[in-house]
Amino acid sequence: MRDGGPAPWATLRELTESLARHGTRTAVSEVHGDRLTTITFADLAERSLRLASGLAAAGITPGTPVLLFGPNSIAWIVVRLALASLGALTVALDDLLTDEELATLVPDSGAACAFVASKHLPRLPAAWQDAGRPVFRLDDGGGEPALAVPQWTTLLAAAPGPLPPIDPDAPHMLVYTSGTTGHPKSFLLNHSNSLHNVVGLTSQDVVGPDDRILLPLPFHHVYPLTVGILSCLASGAALVLPEAVDGPRLATAMRLGRITAIIAVPRLYGALLSGIESRAAARGWLAKRAFKTLFAFSLMARRRFGWRLGRRLFATVHRQLAPDLWLLASGGARFEAELIWKLEAMGWDVRSGWGLAETASILTNNGKGAGKRIGSEGRPLPGMEVRVADADAQGVGELQARGPSVFRGYQGGDPQVNAATFTADGWFRTGDLGRIDADGFVHVAGRVKEMIVLGGGKNVFPEEVEKVYAASPVIKEIAVLEQDGALAALVVPDVAAIRETGTLQAADAVRVALMERSHELAPFQRISGYAITGDTLPRNRLGKYQRFLLPDLYRRAKAGLPTARRRELSDTDRALLDQPLARELWSFLKQRYDRDDLHPDLSLQLDLAIDSLEWVTLSLEMAERFQVHLSEEDAATLFTLRDLVERVLQRAGSATAVPPAQARPAGALAPLSDEQARWLRPLTALHQPVRMLIYALNQFLIRGLFGLSITGLQRVPMRGPAIIACNHVSDIDAFIVVASLGRPRLRYTWWSGDAGRLFANGVMRLFSRASQIFPVDERAAGAALASGAEILRRGNILVWFPESWRSPDGELQRFLPGVGHLMLHTRAPVIPARVTGAYEAWPRNRHWPRLSRLGIAFGPPVDTEALIAGGIADAASLADRVRDAVGALPSQRP
Numbered sequence: 001m002r003d004g005g006p007a008p009w010a011t012l013r014e015l016t017e018s019l020a021r022h023g024t025r026t027a028v029s030e031v032h033g034d035r036l037t038t039i040t041f042a043d044l045a046e047r048s049l050r051l052a053s054g055l056a057a058a059g060i061t062p063g064t065p066v067l068l069f070g071p072n073s074i075a076w077i078v079v080r081l082a083l084a085s086l087g088a089l090t091v092a093l094d095d096l097l098t099d100e101e102l103a104t105l106v107p108d109s110g111a112a113c114a115f116v117a118s119k120h121l122p123r124l125p126a127a128w129q130d131a132g133r134p135v136f137r138l139d140d141g142g143g144e145p146a147l148a149v150p151q152w153t154t155l156l157a158a159a160p161g162p163l164p165p166i167d168p169d170a171p172h173m174l175v176y177t178s179g180t181t182g183h184p185k186s187f188l189l190n191h192s193n194s195l196h197n198v199v200g201l202t203s204q205d206v207v208g209p210d211d212r213i214l215l216p217l218p219f220h221h222v223y224p225l226t227v228g229i230l231s232c233l234a235s236g237a238a239l240v241l242p243e244a245v246d247g248p249r250l251a252t253a254m255r256l257g258r259i260t261a262i263i264a265v266p267r268l269y270g271a272l273l274s275g276i277e278s279r280a281a282a283r284g285w286l287a288k289r290a291f292k293t294l295f296a297f298s299l300m301a302r303r304r305f306g307w308r309l310g311r312r313l314f315a316t317v318h319r320q321l322a323p324d325l326w327l328l329a330s331g332g333a334r335f336e337a338e339l340i341w342k343l344e345a346m347g348w349d350v351r352s353g354w355g356l357a358e359t360a361s362i363l364t365n366n367g368k369g370a371g372k373r374i375g376s377e378g379r380p381l382p383g384m385e386v387r388v389a390d391a392d393a394q395g396v397g398e399l400q401a402r403g404p405s406v407f408r409g410y411q412g413g414d415p416q417v418n419a420a421t422f423t424a425d426g427w428f429r430t431g432d433l434g435r436i437d438a439d440g441f442v443h444v445a446g447r448v449k450e451m452i453v454l455g456g457g458k459n460v461f462p463e464e465v466e467k468v469y470a471a472s473p474v475i476k477e478i479a480v481l482e483q484d485g486a487l488a489a490l491v492v493p494d495v496a497a498i499r500e501t502g503t504l505q506a507a508d509a510v511r512v513a514l515m516e517r518s519h520e521l522a523p524f525q526r527i528s529g530y531a532i533t534g535d536t537l538p539r540n541r542l543g544k545y546q547r548f549l550l551p552d553l554y555r556r557a558k559a560g561l562p563t564a565r566r567r568e569l570s571d572t573d574r575a576l577l578d579q580p581l582a583r584e585l586w587s588f589l590k591q592r593y594d595r596d597d598l599h600p601d602l603s604l605q606l607d608l609a610i611d612s613l614e615w616v617t618l619s620l621e622m623a624e625r626f627q628v629h630l631s632e633e634d635a636a637t638l639f640t641l642r643d644l645v646e647r648v649l650q651r652a653g654s655a656t657a658v659p660p661a662q663a664r665p666a667g668a669l670a671p672l673s674d675e676q677a678r679w680l681r682p683l684t685a686l687h688q689p690v691r692m693l694i695y696a697l698n699q700f701l702i703r704g705l706f707g708l709s710i711t712g713l714q715r716v717p718m719r720g721p722a723i724i725a726c727n728h729v730s731d732i733d734a735f736i737v738v739a740s741l742g743r744p745r746l747r748y749t750w751w752s753g754d755a756g757r758l759f760a761n762g763v764m765r766l767f768s769r770a771s772q773i774f775p776v777d778e779r780a781a782g783a784a785l786a787s788g789a790e791i792l793r794r795g796n797i798l799v800w801f802p803e804s805w806r807s808p809d810g811e812l813q814r815f816l817p818g819v820g821h822l823m824l825h826t827r828a829p830v831i832p833a834r835v836t837g838a839y840e841a842w843p844r845n846r847h848w849p850r851l852s853r854l855g856i857a858f859g860p861p862v863d864t865e866a867l868i869a870g871g872i873a874d875a876a877s878l879a880d881r882v883r884d885a886v887g888a889l890p891s892q893r894p
Helices: 014-024 043-055 074-086 097-110 118-125 126-130 190-204 222-234 249-255 264-282 285-305 313-319 337-345 415-421 462-469 495-500 507-519 545-556 571-577 581-595 612-626 641-651 672-676 687-705 733-741 761-768 783-792 817-828 865-871 875-887
Strands: 026-032 035-040 065-069 088-091 113-116 135-137 170-178 184-191 212-214 238-241 262-266 327-330 349-354 384-390 397-402 428-436 442-447 474-484 486-493 529-532 708-711 723-726 749-754 773-778 797-800 831-837 854-858
Touching: 014 043, 014 074, 014 190, 014 831, 026 043, 026 074, 026 249, 035 074, 035 249, 043 074, 065 074, 074 088, 074 262, 088 097, 088 313, 097 126, 097 733, 113 118, 118 817, 135 641, 170 222, 170 507, 184 190, 184 865, 190 222, 212 249, 222 238, 222 262, 238 249, 238 612, 264 285, 264 327, 264 337, 285 337, 337 349, 384 428, 384 486, 397 831, 415 428, 442 462, 462 474, 462 486, 462 507, 462 733, 474 545, 486 507, 486 545, 495 507, 507 529, 507 817, 529 545, 571 783, 581 612, 612 783, 672 783, 687 708, 687 733, 687 761, 708 733, 723 733, 723 817, 723 875, 733 854, 749 783, 761 773, 783 797, 783 817, 797 817, 817 865, 817 875, 865 875
Parallel strands: 026 238, 065 088, 065 113, 088 170, 113 135, 212 238, 212 262, 262 327, 327 349, 486 529, 708 854, 723 797, 723 831, 749 773, 749 797
Antiparallel strands: 026 035, 170 184, 384 397, 397 428, 428 442, 474 486, 831 854
C-alpha cells in the first residue's frame, strides 16, 4: 500500500484556520423558502475560532464532552468547528432522537455543556438540566423569549485568542452507532483518524473551489461530517444545505445553489432517477418511448464503449434539474451497480465508496479513470490496508482493515467486546463480507450479522434478495428476514403504482409480483412467506433497514395488527372528526370493520382491505345511511380514511347527494350507463364477418396447432342464463373456451375484457365488439357487475374468470367475490371450467407461447338457488363454493 505522506493539518483547529485562505468566497449556503443565507470562508473560520475562544473563557477545556443537538444549519457547522478547534469532545446527536433515546444517551455522554435547537430544549432530561449545566440555543427561537436560554452567539469572543494545545491523537468526537442491529455502541474518533480521511480525499482533487455541493444528510453522522463538511470545505468547495429532504425543497436548493455535486445515499439517487422516469412517462406514450430508446442507447454506449452521452441526449433534463451538476457521490449504504450504470447513462459521474463510522467514514473509494470500477467500492485510501479473512471458494470472507483512520475500540469497559472487534494481530473486523479482485478493488457482499443461514448451510444476503423483488414496480419497500428456518419478507406495496395497473387488488398484485420475481432467484433465495403492511419500514438516517425490528413487525402484520405506533390525532384531524356527520361516519366505520384503532392515516386498501368489490358494498351502505353517493371514480382517488371522510363531507348536501326517495335498495346494483349499454347492443352486419374470421382463426390455432381435448361440454347449456367460471393461468385461456364451445353456444356467449388491454385502439375495439366482449375496469367493479347481470337477465351465457389475475405459478388462486355477487343478483347457475396445459404453453413470464397440447373440462353446474336456500347468502362464500367446484376438476396436463 502507498504511504499517505505528511498531512497538511495535524489537528482540526489547523484545518479550521486554513479555511480563511479562501477569503470572501461563499463557504456555506442555507436555504430558507426561496432565499439563501450564506457565510464566507473567512467569516466561517473567524466565527468558529472566536467561539472556541469564548468557550475557553467560559471554562470549557480540551476533552470536555459537549452536546450538539439540532438540525443541519450554518450555526451547527460553526459550533462543530469551534468545538474541534478548542479540543472539546463533541457529542452530536440525531435531530430525530426520541425522548426515550435522549434519556439514555444524554447522561451516558457525560456532557458538561450543550448547544441545542430551541424545539428540543424542553426535551432535555430534567435531571441533566437541573444539574445547572450551561445550555445555548443554536437558533434565534423564532423571535420568542425562547425559554430564557442564551443563543450561541453570546459566547463569541471579540476576536480569536490563544487556545490550549491539542494532541493529534486526542479524541474530538464521541459517536453512537446508528443501531441497525438494535444494540448501539459508543466510541471515540481522534483528530488524526478524521484528518487521515480528509487528506486522502482532498488529495484526489475530486472537487474544488468551483464546486457547489448539495449536502442533504444529517450532520451528526460521521460520513457527512468527514466527507461532506470537512473534506469539501478543505477543498475550497461550497456547501448548500436544503431546507428539508423532500423532492420540492431539494429541487429548490439545487436551483438556488446552482449545485455541481451531491453527496448523499443511494436511496436519494434512486428517487432522483424514478422522478425523471415518471416525468417522461407523464408526457405521453411517444415521449415515454423516446426516453426509453435514448436511455437504452446511452446505457449501452456507456457500458460497452465508455462514452458518456447522457448530457447531450438528455440536455433538457439536465437544464431543468441542475445544469451544472456533474458529480453524484455516495456512501453510507450499498450502491447497486445497476443503479450506478443508469445514473451514468444519464450523464453524471457517479462515485461510490465504502467504510464505517469506526474508520472515520471512508476506507475505499472509486476515483477517476482506471481508479473507478462500477460494481466495486473502489480501492483503499492511501495508508489504509484491507484484507479478506477466511475466504470461501469465491474469495468472499470478512473484510478486515487497519490504518490511521481506524478507531481504537468501543467505550464501556467490556474487554470481550473489543477482543471480538480486533484480531490478535491488530486488524479491525469490519463485520462486512466481501472480496478483493486482482486489481485491488474491494467488492462488498453484505453484513456478517445480517447474513441469514438456512437449513442445509445455505447463506443468504438479504440485500441481494430484496434487490430482485424490489425491481417490481408494485413493491415500494421489501425487507427479508428469517422465520422458522425459511425466508420471509415484509412488503410495503406501492398503492399508486398498483392503481395505475387498473386494479385495487393490492394483495393480489403483490402476490403475483413476488411470484414473478422469484424466477430470477435461486430456489433457496426465494421467500416462502410474506406479510403486507402500509407502514414505512424502519430505517436509520442513512437509509439502512433496522433489521432487529423486523421480526416483531412481521408477526404483527401477519396477525393483521398495526406495524407502527399510530400518531396522536393532529388538531386538523380532530377538527375534521368533530363535525357531526364525520363523527357518525367514523362510528359507522369502526363498527363495520370491527376496529377501535382507526386513524385518518389508515390505508383503505392495505389496512381495511377495501378493494373495488368491497367499495361497491360500502358505497351503497353509505348512500343508504348518509344519503351521500360516492362513485367508483371516487374510489380511484381515495387513499386514506382521511380522504374518505373529507369526500363524504364535501358531497353532503351537494348535488351529488342521494335523495332518500332515489336511493337504491341496500345491495342493489347501479343501473347501466349509456356507455355501458352501448357495448351490450346486438351485433351489426359489419361485425358478423369479423366474428366469423376470428372464430375460424381461433379454431385453427387452438385445435389445429396446439390440439385441444374437451370433457363435459354437455354440461354447458346452449344458452343462458348461466355463468361459466374458469380458472385463469394464461392469455390463451379465453381462446380455449371459445374453441371448446362451438358456434351455436357462442352466439349467446359474452365475455368481460380489460378495458386497458382490449379496448385501447380501434382495431382492438372492433375485435372485442365482434367477439361480444364488454369492457371492465377493476377499479369500477360495480359497472362490471351491472353489465354482467344485464347479460344474464337477457338469457345469455357469461364467461367469467373469478381470479381476475393470471396465476403466476399455474395453481388455482383466490376467487374474488364478484362471481358471488352475480349469483346473488341473478340466481344463475354456474358451470365450473378448468383449462389445462395453458400455463405450460404460455405462462405470464414468457413473451411468446410454445406449442403444447391443451385441455378444458366442464364440471357439474353449481346450483345457485340451492346454495342460497341452504343459507349461503354472501358473495364471498358463494365464490368459495365455485372455487371448490373448479378445483375438483382434473388439473393434470393432457
